[in-house]
Amino acid sequence: MTTHDSTRMPVIGSHKAYVTGSRPDLRVPVRRVHLTDGSAVTLYDTSGPYTDPGVTTDVTRGLPPLRSGWIAERRRDGTPAVTQLAYARRGVVTPEMEFAALRENVDPAFVRDEIAAGRAVLPANVHHPESEPMVIGKHFLVKVNANIGNSAVTSSIDEEVEKMTWATRWGADTIMDLSTGRDIHTTREWVLRNSPVPVGTVPIYQALEKTGGRAEELSWEIYRDTVIEQAEQGVDYMTVHAGVLLRYIPLTARRKTGIVSRGGSIMAAWCLAHHRESFLYTRFEELCEIFRAYDITFSLGDGLRPGSIADANDAAQFAELRTLAELTRTAKAHDVQTMVEGPGHVPMHKIKENVDLQQELCDEAPFYTLGPLTTDVAPGYDHITSGIGAAMIAWWGTAMLCYVTPKEHLGLPDRDDVKTGVITYKIAAHAADLAKGHPGAQVWDDALSDARFAFRWEDQFNLALDPDTARAFHDETLPAEPAKTAHFCSMCGPKFCSMKISRTVMDTYGPEGAEALGDAEIEAGMLAKSREFAEAGNRVYLPLAD
């Protein structure tokens, strides 16, 4: 393993800080941006200890197990179920809930109540003590998942760990390890021990490796053993395509793009080969018992999601959703936290129906959607086709968005693609937080716009979702250092700046504005101001030195 300096250093212009909770071992990391006007903005931080210059990390040793003490304390209580849902239902606010609440700026009891109601999940396998607790639910900040994972064709373990660190640096709230090639177990171990965020998997991928890729040779036993193997390693949530029932498969035959979910198609192949109901469905309660023992969260997979605009919201998709609703209730009856996955490829006018139906049928269990992609025609830009749909569906109630990279449909994402995918989805998530009126969301926009209006360039860069790119783009046009404090921007040049003119207007009318004035008062006021303006030399364009 090599150390990657660019990944393991603080984000430029941001400082790692910690907010301490009700006990000294409950220290919540935040990204703090100190502004040149002396104020500071505090932002949510998913990057883990890697961006703390005071912490030395070593991928061969893994991150400090921050939750170990809390898990051990609860174990001494001898509680029957170790899930956050079970604790929440008994009225307990766990340190994990308080940790998540501090990140969200909400009351810890609110986190507990949302989990107890099944409207939120806090994925936290007791065997993954390294993760920093976070909560997924429609009444919290919208979360983003980044997929990593090698495949038979390319990639290496080192690359996957690096991708994970890189994705969380830019804001991934969870990561999914979708490895399908060699060394699945070892790759996952490295990822888990070094991941500050919850890790999800799709166990059927590894189970299929064990049968040499022959779907018909899969069995409940092979699958169960795979789940336990991954549970022991500490996987926090698992995608289970238990809603692909035998009788739904014919519904896909008339589709334009059939079954596009890998897990869904594997189970469809198994059902076809055996002419029996999916073992994921028939043995679902046994699976619940395993998940309960480790506090693994279900992510009920949408194996029949549409793979094209033509197939959106069809009979196969909604038939499966009804089964996922039934399974959600079963899982919750076992005290197992549950979220539900959603599509896929959906044109804009059919997006809202997806989230409304899922919320209604699944008793408001968190919705976790891939995009959706709002058109099929732009391979190479599917982070954008899907970022549009993601922002909309999140506004309407999706709790977590699974990112899509520019390589979707074409190849495996590299480091740049991962960053582009994460940033695009952070934009969608934050746009949704604003539209939902999430308390505190707009503070960030306001701080950046204040900096922009005041020509505080460094503050604008440092507050940006991606400070490096913002700074680099500015420097391409005006690379000289003084430009970053200049009172003009590179679009209009030094003489011709609307922001500058606008400041003059503001200076003319003062901070009190004039909205409450009548027309006559405005006229009188403006006449006086007009004289002042003329006396000051009509200087709309102030000298650059000012």
Added chain:
Amino acid sequence: MTTHDSTRMPVIGSHKAYVTGSRPDLRVPVRRVHLTDGSAVTLYDTSGPYTDPGVTTDVTRGLPPLRSGWIAERRRDGTPAVTQLAYARRGVVTPEMEFAALRENVDPAFVRDEIAAGRAVLPANVHHPESEPMVIGKHFLVKVNANIGNSAVTSSIDEEVEKMTWATRWGADTIMDLSTGRDIHTTREWVLRNSPVPVGTVPIYQALEKTGGRAEELSWEIYRDTVIEQAEQGVDYMTVHAGVLLRYIPLTARRKTGIVSRGGSIMAAWCLAHHRESFLYTRFEELCEIFRAYDITFSLGDGLRPGSIADANDAAQFAELRTLAELTRTAKAHDVQTMVEGPGHVPMHKIKENVDLQQELCDEAPFYTLGPLTTDVAPGYDHITSGIGAAMIAWWGTAMLCYVTPKEHLGLPDRDDVKTGVITYKIAAHAADLAKGHPGAQVWDDALSDARFAFRWEDQFNLALDPDTARAFHDETLPAEPAKTAHFCSMCGPKFCSMKISRTVMDTYGPEGAEALGDAEIEAGMLAKSREFAEAGNRVYLPLAD
């Protein structure tokens, strides 16, 4: 001037073709994609003669003046007004209307009726005969504008002409020349003579140059002469910030980001300096007469648009919109085509109000919006923050979208930025066409998804909005030529492909599907199919050679 091969060659995989209308000189260009299954898909084409290998273009001579004959014919009729609106109101279907109708696959009379109703515009200055007619209105395909233009800081004439060709190659339906530096007149001449799409400008920029950048020295006379100078050159539409009234300026004093429109702030400075109402407003009818003489289309500028999330939908913005509605009616009374510009920075939940109010107040005149940007926090990615808002506002009724590039707020776009901006906005526009149910829009998605499902990689690339990028991304992972015909994709590798499994399902049930079958029939049918499947060797993964 140099020739830029990459810009002046056909788009790879596409063929220029022409659809002939009711007269032999009415030849409408299309982009035709021939597929490996023998079929072909016909797409809208904005790229002009540059992508026709049968046409030799020379930027020093300009494009052939394809509309000259039509304009001359009408001049011989001695009609009082030469605007498309005047003809439409008299029931005339001009060759321009028929040309646009053929591009949209609609009845020419429908184009005429939409123009007559003021719900659509066909920007076509009689001095710009080189442009290929197109129509902008909510009942037509959503259009995209790309801004080009040098500034005091950077850029050259050659670069601007090249940017124009490049932008239209990727789908820009109009371009705006926003030059503010030296050689404005000459740059614009080169752009107009070589542009196959309508060209817009903001005349106040050049007028300000004439006063040495001193807004208070602007006058109606300077402005008028500038408009006439540009009208003579052939500018097809002009942004006029005539809605920035003296009494609205104080409404911006309490804003977070004041006045961010350049034109708006120039006029605000003039109003402040003179304490008089804007000459754009007081002399608006004289301006209408000039526009009428050339058939220039008004783009009524939103000089008070919000520059931050905090300022969206505020009193200043909507006060100006009411004035723009008044001016829309005035312009139409003069037979002048008119569209109305819109914001800006608007959070998702406030977008719909913008288009609903504009459509209501302005008698459904075409709305032409910049984004809107749905968050302020992502400088460097504002093509994406705004692409989200653009797709939504277009779905809800915006007729044309002004693109935003990744350099917004940071610097001037280069060639790559222009392409990224155009492609992002074509995605937004097409997503909106799908959501609006525009007839024929989904044919494109269906063709690409068919190709994807059948592993016709070359067809998938050729049908892509950006074939070059789609092909390059695929080749990064699997560069060998045979991979592009292989029956698997690079995400899952050769053995493990959901598309492949899914094809098996489709083969099992046949093209008729099973949606109409009862449960018992499905069970019986599946049992039989299961046996066939087993007898065929349970081959879900077919040999690569097949």
